[in-house]
Amino acid sequence: MQMGFYFDQTRCTACFACVVTCKNWHDVPPGPASRRRVTSIEKRNYPNLFVAHLSEGCRHCANPACIAACPADAITKREADGIVVVDQEACLGRDGCGLCLDACPWDYPQFGPYENARIRHRPGRMSQRADQGQDFARRRVRLQLSGRDTEHAL
Numbered sequence: 001m002q003m004g005f006y007f008d009q010t011r012c013t014a015c016f017a018c019v020v021t022c023k024n025w026h027d028v029p030p031g032p033a034s035r036r037r038v039t040s041i042e043k044r045n046y047p048n049l050f051v052a053h054l055s056e057g058c059r060h061c062a063n064p065a066c067i068a069a070c071p072a073d074a075i076t077k078r079e080a081d082g083i084v085v086v087d088q089e090a091c092l093g094r095d096g097c098g099l100c101l102d103a104c105p106w107d108y109p110q111f112g113p114y115e116n117a118r119i120r121h122r123p124g125r126m127s128q129r130a131d132q133g134q135d136f137a138r139r140r141v142r143l144q145l146s147g148r149d150t151e152h153a154l
Contacts, residue, residue: 001081002062003060009054012052013053014053018036019038023035034110035057035120036055036056036057040052058084059106064084066103066104070099071097071099072092074092075087091119094117
């Protein structure tokens, strides 16, 4: 089985609730560091504008290029569910290696801001919940949009 992140691009308003929820879920401290990114796509000119938003994170690829590129074998893919995990202790760091970032077609591997930071993507609560047989996608977030409260499952 291959798990992934469900994203409905037609409903995305770039509110960054997915980024905040993911940071909270994975205990990432406040600041620019994040396990998800929201990219805005703008095409054409007025009056025929096109704007879309894309929530991005590790895609847990079927054949991750980052795994083959890592000389330290710090990146693996779990056979049971397809989740890509990183052993931060084995990672050689951005300055010492960084080959996973070069190999990833999505430019996903993220490193900390300090010298020779190690990759941030690591076994998180997603894999812990999968191990426990829990549905990790059923996290609800209350948002206040346009003066009305709404609940979204993330």
